[in-house]
Amino acid sequence: MTSIEHALRDDNEATRRALYEGAILRLPPTPASSEAVSAALSLLEDELGPEPRAVQAALSNDEFFRKIGRIRKRLHLEDRFHDLVLRVVAALGFEPGEVAFDPLRLRVVAHRGHENPLAAPVYYPHRDTWYAHPQSLIAWWIPLHDLPEEETFVFFPDCFQRAVPNDSHVFDYDAWVREGFGLKIGWQDLEAGKKARYPGATGPLDPGRAVGFSCRAGENLLFSGAHFHETRRHAAGRTRFSLDFRLVHLEDERSGRGAPNVDNRSRGSALADYVRSARRSC
Numbered sequence: 001m002t003s004i005e006h007a008l009r010d011d012n013e014a015t016r017r018a019l020y021e022g023a024i025l026r027l028p029p030t031p032a033s034s035e036a037v038s039a040a041l042s043l044l045e046d047e048l049g050p051e052p053r054a055v056q057a058a059l060s061n062d063e064f065f066r067k068i069g070r071i072r073k074r075l076h077l078e079d080r081f082h083d084l085v086l087r088v089v090a091a092l093g094f095e096p097g098e099v100a101f102d103p104l105r106l107r108v109v110a111h112r113g114h115e116n117p118l119a120a121p122v123y124y125p126h127r128d129t130w131y132a133h134p135q136s137l138i139a140w141w142i143p144l145h146d147l148p149e150e151e152t153f154v155f156f157p158d159c160f161q162r163a164v165p166n167d168s169h170v171f172d173y174d175a176w177v178r179e180g181f182g183l184k185i186g187w188q189d190l191e192a193g194k195k196a197r198y199p200g201a202t203g204p205l206d207p208g209r210a211v212g213f214s215c216r217a218g219e220n221l222l223f224s225g226a227h228f229h230e231t232r233r234h235a236a237g238r239t240r241f242s243l244d245f246r247l248v249h250l251e252d253e254r255s256g257r258g259a260p261n262v263d264n265r266s267r268g269s270a271l272a273d274y275v276r277s278a279r280r281s282c
């Protein structure tokens with residue numbers, strides 16, 4: 001994989017296989033992903049007023065975090081947002097009855113946010129799988145705004161098949177959840193960035209090529225959760241908001257299909273807490 005692609009494969013199985021092999025797909029908005037953007041922006045405007053991207057400087061850290069926390073909780077837990085995730089995946093050919101997902105998360109990357117020690121984990125280069133997710137994990141990212149390359153993140157494709165020195169062994173999913181579900185989603189504890197153990201790269205590292213991208217609001221960015229990537233620090237004078245969720249095709253997981261595991265030593269499994277579609281559990 002050398003660049004970001006812009007089309008699905010001929011069928012969903014081929015798309016999943018390509019993702020497990022390292023393909024990164026940036027696909028146009030669908031009605032469902034556009035609806036997710038509108039819904040999230042509406043929650044942000046309810047809490048932060050008509051200019052949610054500009055308001056952070058006017059609020060204390062504490063107040064901003066509390067407001068964002070209320071939105072995060074709703075996006076993650078409410079049935080209507082679970083239904084919306086299923087429509088987002090169905091719009092791009094995934095069968096809702098065949099998948100499980102870790103629900104929507106709202107990501108916030110502040111102007112000069114990297115200077116805030118409490119936000120340090122946001123910028124750790126990482127693989128999502130280091131957080132006890134399966135190797136079959138598909139990460140699905142949706143920006144809420146049109147963004148230049150400087151405000152998104154970068155992939156290090158040369159690390160997809162190459163081990164990176166890391167401390168993923170510190171991450172124990174069961175202990176993480178025991179500390180409080182709110183910590184996992186980020187709606188309760190402003191100090192979590194200082195106290196919790198987040199896995200990251202350790203030691204000297206030459207990650208090779210860095211592949212960045214610009215994007216438009218509502219696009220669907222799909223990539224393997226095993227990709228090594230890093231959120232970019234920015235000083236754009238405004239906050240960047242995005243949504244993401246994580247998807248597992250259950251039969252692929254059962255059959256051992258997924259990205260290669262070159263260095264993930266996290267413990268436990270987040271999959272037990274993923275949401276299955278109602279149709280499946282009936």
Ligand SMILES: [Fe+2]
Pocket residue numbers: 126127128229
């Ligand atoms: Fe990530």
